[in-house]
Amino acid sequence: LARPQPDNACSGRERLKRHRGEVAGRVPIPDLWGQEIFLKDWMDYSAFDAFLAPKGVASAREVLMAEGRR
């Protein structure tokens, strides 16, 4: 069911439009998202910051730039 149904009769835009028409106002958003237990952890910036500034990112950038300019 989760597989997209190929539908040659209408374009992607039409399909989305039709889908909206079918589901709008009829799809309840579940009470639980499933990630509530992580919310508290996401108050903390450090894990996130560390992720965005991994070790070695500066040299990785430089090497890529150097290769790109070759």
Next chain:
Amino acid sequence: MAGNKIIVWFRRDLRIEDNPALSAAARDGRVLPVFIWCPKEEGQFYPGRVSRWWLKHSLLHLSQSLKSLGSQLVLIKADSTLAALLACIESVGATRVVFNHLYDPVSLVRDHHIKEQLVEVGISVQSYNADLLYEPWEVYNEKGLAFTMFDAYWNKCMHMQMEPVSHAPVWRLEQLPTSGTVENCSIEDLGLEDETERSSNALLGRGWSPGWGHADKALTEFIEHHLVTYAENRLKVGGNSTSLLSPYLHFGEVSVRKVFQSTRLKQILWAKEGNSIGEESASLFLRAIGLREYSRYLCFNFPFTHEKSLLSNLKYFPWIPDQTSFKAWRQGRTGYPLVDAGMRELWATGWIHNRIRVIVSSFAVKFLLLPWKWGMKYFWDTLLDADLESDILGWQYISGSLPDGHELERMDYPEVQGYNFDPEGEYVRQWLPELTRMPTEWIHHPWDAPASVLKASGVELGLNYPKPIIDVDAARARLTEAIFKMWELEAAARAFNSNYTDEVVGDNSAGDENSNIPKVVLKDMAPSFTISSNDQRVPTSQNSKGGLVCKKRPKEIAVSESRPVHEKLQDKPGSSRRGEEVCSTAESSAAKRQTISRDSFSVPQSCSSSSSLTSKEQEIRHFNSKQKFQEEVDIKHGTREDGI
């Protein structure tokens, strides 16, 4: 040549056409296409449910295409990408690995590491640009510095010569048999979709068709039939007003160069025919494409180092981590119809218009004071086009972290936005059937409607549609207070740090942490980088259009009305939030020096060195360009064209 055995490592370039790595490999030898799924390496940004659903179907699509070319996509689930690549190399006796590069921090480091390791064992490695019109290191201003304003950046891009697409089409691939060591698993075995997710995902399959073939069709249809009216339609939040290409672009299912070229071609044709509406539409659509480029550009040129973290201007913001209000936001039960409609559309379709993204994310941060990461994580889990760089740009845009984005203190009234972006209330009525009979006059702020109107419309606030989760005035007062508190905490932290200068590297330069426009860290560049951005700025006072913009949104009162708050803090160097407004125009270089010195809140002389200029300059805000930027949209999820 034909004896070469080459591994083509697919990631977010799930297409055949204009795929430089695949073309190069097909030209030079026999090819083994592989996709390696390594959840461990994705860390914090392990793709969300909806994104993984898309990936799964896109991989199936690519796999079938490669089969019809005579080859086969090898799918591998691994604990280490490097180990998986080495196993592939060994199993076919490959001498070379090719892939298309990515620019997010995690991929940068991983790719670099993998290149080093492969070269060490005697494998040749090449990576190519398949994702951008311009590499992030190709676009600098005349001083060789990175741009910090979109308009100036894009203006420069549009005057550069783009490298032509010269990647030969791939018509045939010769099967390269693997032996023992590679575990080619099935698409199900990759584990992209949990059992528990299937029912939610089922919705998506009815609205969307992932895969490069569908991307191609979507592009053609948009260019042929909808681009011409894009200028007008892009402003409508309901219906199909934009290209809907963002998920395809995120996964590399359509080449951005192809998108650019087909748009540009139309533009030239329309110019020749004197179709000015079409020309304008093409130009606006190209800008939307430009925002996606810009997201990569900013993340690459202003990497999040320890001294400049993402949204660090909000580091001391007193969030209200209230799970109940988060849940109301998530479920579209805030009592603000435009916000609620947006959140319901997001859940049901995995996609919302850029402007709705701006509205719902601003609401979470500014009305509810919810930690922005909560909102970002939810988007990450529910957007088909969830994209790290575009999402970061989007959250920066709404939270005062970009010189041409919204100010943190700016608060848009939902009812005003409703009338601007959903003038007939059709979008709200579609997603909130409980308000179907509400007259348009009240549909964006039902709490103001007379009891008789509510009754006639069948709306009982608090029963069949929620009362506003927070009153507009209360929300504004609370935001003002929060910003004030944030400045206090910042000042305290600064005072503390000045006694321990070694502790926070680079964070105690005057006023620096007030703004999140990070420093450029190009090693070979001059030390006082950000000054360069003055090149694109001019005081609004010189711009006659300044007043018009304000008139357009009379009710859009920012907290800035409570200006005294800012002024109280004037003794704090660099804290003057309210410089003259500046705008970004390319012609403005001549005026730039004055821009700084004429600022009404002058920086103490003692620190008017480059660093204070920098901070000052960073605080200068430009209403005009901001406005324009916003109209175009499209950030975040946006930058995805329709994105943010």
